[in-house]
Amino acid sequence: MDRRWVAIGAALAAAGVALGAFGAHGLKGRVDAALIPTWETAAHYHQYHALALIVLGLMPASKQKNLAANLLLAGLLIFAGSLYAYVLSGIKVLGAITPIGGALLIGGWIVLALAYGRKTAS
Numbered sequence: 001m002d003r004r005w006v007a008i009g010a011a012l013a014a015a016g017v018a019l020g021a022f023g024a025h026g027l028k029g030r031v032d033a034a035l036i037p038t039w040e041t042a043a044h045y046h047q048y049h050a051l052a053l054i055v056l057g058l059m060p061a062s063k064q065k066n067l068a069a070n071l072l073l074a075g076l077l078i079f080a081g082s083l084y085a086y087v088l089s090g091i092k093v094l095g096a097i098t099p100i101g102g103a104l105l106i107g108g109w110i111v112l113a114l115a116y117g118r119k120t121a122s
Contacts, residue, residue, distance in 0.1 A: 005057030005069050012050035012076065019043055019084065027087070035087045042083035049076040049105065056112075064115030068108045075104030 020043040027036060049072050056069045079101025086094040 002057045002061055005053050008073065009050050009053030009057060012053065013047060016043060016047040016050050019046065031087055038083055039087045042080040046076060046080040062115065064111055068112040068115065071104050071108030071111060075101045075108055079105060
């Protein structure tokens, strides 16, 4: 168990709830309505991956788990963060870095699958 990942995941989950609520109640009339679904996508991925970090924190320690958690954290911050920033600023180039976050998220899940897939096979 790694309490640090549980704490990081819990803090990010709390922020995800706040940002989701802000998107549902605070954005209307402040940003182009067509961008609200983009905010919702960011909030969903934010929450899913915050919960994943909590689960990873509860798992036995390993280098692979730590690598997966770091990739998921970086991916969450870049993916969701770039979408939040795009919606708030309207700067379209921010959307260009979103796939980098997505690739990091995918990488985190692949590292986790490979690490634990090998352990169950042996």
